[in-house]
Amino acid sequence: xxxxxxxxxxxxxxxxxxxxxxxxxxxxxxxxxxxxxxxxxxxxxxxxxxxxxxxxxxxxxxxxxxxxxxxxxxxxxxxxxxxxxxxxxxxxxxxxxxxxxxxxxxxxxxxxxxxxxxxxxxxxxxxxxxxxxxxxxxxxxxxxxxxxxxxxxxxxxxxxxxxxxxxxxxxxxxxxxxxxxxxxxxxxxxxxxxxxxxxxxxxxxxxxxxxxxxxxxxxxxxxxxxxxxxxxxxxxx
Amino acid sequence: xxxxxxxxxxxxxxxxxxxxxxxxxxxxxxxxxxxxxxxxxxxxxxxxxxxxxxxxxxxxxxxxxxxxxxxxxxxxxxxxxxxxxxxxxxxxxxxxxxxxxxxxxxxxxxxxxxxxxxxxxxxxxxxxxxxxxxxxxxxxxxxxxxxxxxxxxxxxxxxxxxxxxxxxxxxxxxxxxxxxxxxxxxxxxxxxxxxxxxxxxxxxxxxxxxxxxxxxxxxxxxxxxxxxxxxxxxxxxxxxxxxxxxxxxxxxxxxxxxxxxxxxxxxxxxxxxxxxxxxxxxxxxxxxxxxxxxxxxxxxxxxxxxxxxxxxxxxxxxxxxxxxxxxxxxxxxxxxxxxxxxxxxxxxxxxxxxxxx
Numbered sequence: 001x002x003x004x005x006x007x008x009x010x011x012x013x014x015x016x017x018x019x020x021x022x023x024x025x026x027x028x029x030x031x032x033x034x035x036x037x038x039x040x041x042x043x044x045x046x047x048x049x050x051x052x053x054x055x056x057x058x059x060x061x062x063x064x065x066x067x068x069x070x071x072x073x074x075x076x077x078x079x080x081x082x083x084x085x086x087x088x089x090x091x092x093x094x095x096x097x098x099x100x101x102x103x104x105x106x107x108x109x110x111x112x113x114x115x116x117x118x119x120x121x122x123x124x125x126x127x128x129x130x131x132x133x134x135x136x137x138x139x140x141x142x143x144x145x146x147x148x149x150x151x152x153x154x155x156x157x158x159x160x161x162x163x164x165x166x167x168x169x170x171x172x173x174x175x176x177x178x179x180x181x182x183x184x185x186x187x188x189x190x191x192x193x194x195x196x197x198x199x200x201x202x203x204x205x206x207x208x209x210x211x212x213x214x215x216x217x218x219x220x221x222x223x224x225x226x227x228x229x230x231x232x233x234x235x236x237x
Numbered sequence: 238x239x240x241x242x243x244x245x246x247x248x249x250x251x252x253x254x255x256x257x258x259x260x261x262x263x264x265x266x267x268x269x270x271x272x273x274x275x276x277x278x279x280x281x282x283x284x285x286x287x288x289x290x291x292x293x294x295x296x297x298x299x300x301x302x303x304x305x306x307x308x309x310x311x312x313x314x315x316x317x318x319x320x321x322x323x324x325x326x327x328x329x330x331x332x333x334x335x336x337x338x339x340x341x342x343x344x345x346x347x348x349x350x351x352x353x354x355x356x357x358x359x360x361x362x363x364x365x366x367x368x369x370x371x372x373x374x375x376x377x378x379x380x381x382x383x384x385x386x387x388x389x390x391x392x393x394x395x396x397x398x399x400x401x402x403x404x405x406x407x408x409x410x411x412x413x414x415x416x417x418x419x420x421x422x423x424x425x426x427x428x429x430x431x432x433x434x435x436x437x438x439x440x441x442x443x444x445x446x447x448x449x450x451x452x453x454x455x456x457x458x459x460x461x462x463x464x465x466x467x468x469x470x471x472x473x474x475x476x477x478x479x480x481x482x483x484x485x486x487x488x489x490x491x492x493x494x495x496x497x498x499x500x501x502x503x504x505x506x507x508x509x510x511x512x513x514x515x516x517x518x519x520x521x522x523x524x525x526x527x528x529x530x531x532x533x534x535x536x537x538x539x540x541x542x543x544x545x546x547x548x549x550x551x552x553x554x555x556x557x558x559x560x561x562x563x564x565x566x567x568x569x570x571x572x573x574x575x576x577x578x579x580x581x582x583x584x585x586x587x588x589x590x591x592x593x594x
Contacts, residue, residue, distance in 0.1 A: 011311070012311070012350055012353075012354050012357060013311065015354075016350070016353065032457065032458045032460070032462070032474075032478050033462070033465075033474065035477075035481075036473070036474045036477050036478075037474070066464065068462075069458060069460075069461070069462025069463060069464075069465045069474065070305045070462065070463055071418040071419075071422065071458040071461075071462065072342075072418060072419065072422050072423045073418060073422055073456075073458065075422060075423050076422040076423075076425065076432045083423075089307060089311075092307040093307060093310060093311075096307065096308075106471075109464060109468045109470070109471070110306075110307070110308060112467075112468055113306040113307075113308050113464055113467060113468065114308045116467060117302055117303045117306055117308060117467065118303050118308045118309060121297075121298055121300055121303055121309070125297040125298060126263075126265040126268075126269075126297065126298040127265040127298050127300065127301065127302035127303055128265050128266065128269055128302065129269065130269040130270070133269070137469065140472070140476075140507045140508065140510065140511045141507060141553070142507060142510045142511075142553040142584075142587060143553075143584045143585040143586070143587060144550075144551065144552070144553045144584040144592075145553070146584065146585070147573075147581075147582065147583065147584035147585075148551060150582075151575075151581045151582070154575045154576075154581055155551070155575075155581065156272055157575065157576050158574075158575050158576045158581075159272040159273040159276055159546075159548045159551075160272065160273070160275075160276030161268070161272050161276075166294070167294050168292040168293065168294040169292070169294075170263065170268040170272045170275055170276070171268055171269065171272070172294060174295075174297060175294065175295055177295065178295040178296075178297055179297075181320060181368065181369045182297055182317065182320075184368040184369065185313060185316045185317055185320065185364065185365070185368045185369070186313055187368070188316070188364050188367050188368040189310065189312040189313040189315075189316050189364050189368075190310050190312055190313065191309055191310055191312075191313030194308065194309070194310055194313075195308065198308065226468075226470075227468055227469050227470065228469050228470050229470055230470040230471075230473075235473070
């Protein structure tokens, strides 16, 4: 099993992202998330350098590691060639591997992302699909999108798509053969294990909270809770 | 600002872009939200420039949004991308074009990781063989679709019929360019002009007659942040980033914004609508808002294409004020017609933003 620090060192992004931090704070100065959230990539990297498993576990179970937007502006600016954003990605992976993500409000959102993004990849071949993007979940799309959504095949056809048809083109139907290969890749590489783990730990948390948990879909009680819950304790004053 | 100094520095960041024979990878976001842009790109490259571009129907996402929302492990993403490489190899191609900045960043990150940690490439080859039986060669050349438009921007200008000039005053249109973080912030040497002076969009604007605006928050993120937008509870982060940019650029009065990344195009368009509904603010003098265009849409306008063929009816911030400035001869009545000329109805109008027809 090893220490948490050793587990992090197994991730190439951690090795690449944290060489030797001089604690200058340049990453925090450039970070869009640090401007909005109670978040400092500098302090996270500084804490990890202590190699203290108790402190690392605090990160893995807390909200802080989920504030980063992975824009990687920190990678450009770090004078020592570190990438706190890559360190965050390694921390998030480990948090999910160990089931710690359900301990924080922001971490629990991984269930929503699993159902909305990962399942769309496995079922449709792409990360998102216009037919899933309704105004209830994405109200900022505005009335124009409401019109598009109501006339999706016709609008796509007008703009040269091959909507849900065989062969190449925009929003084509992805063949069963291609989807089968995608699914096998997820099985072989550990992707499916991560998705199952997100469901398994989320189910436990939902049970603890007495929330409705069907194990699928985007309309159940627990999904809606993690998708919309905001305790308003995350941002800067 | 010392322009000559900037030109000297960016010229050090040059990128080799293949001349022909491309394997094209579609974008999750662009094909869903800006489908006319993908159609326009292939029309320009195939029909106007006579380049060989192939698309394999069996290609899929690179998983980029899944990777950056951390629900897809790095090993999985590497192997899915390796499958894309395998499809390209099997077709006999070696130059890959991605239509998405996230894909471009993910594939670049994978190639760099394989270079630094060769054991990860070896493991990916084993995974791919076990899952699909396929083998692959890494691309000889990887370009974002905007790199290709940049490379042929002078040819597009020569073949085109329009310029980025105000048809009434003869003045250059004033343009904000937004690059998209993953184009060159992670691997500056892979983008034209690097992270400090990314030139891929500037080159288009200047060669097509426009003038580029510099403003303080020019390189700030659009606010996607992956999970920071996709989860409804987090969207305050997303709109705050976009608002910061608009507040910063407002005084420079841009005629439009050109984007490199389909996601950025979405956020800069849709959050303008939301800010207008929430605060009555439009960042323009007459509630038109600032039109947000993909580089394919801009290239298509320069080529002389019809804006409704380019999919410009899929913008929440109307494009008509820009079309009028450019002197584009368009038919407003055709905005919401289907392929056969039949009406598809029309969207409801927003409460604050002007919205035509």
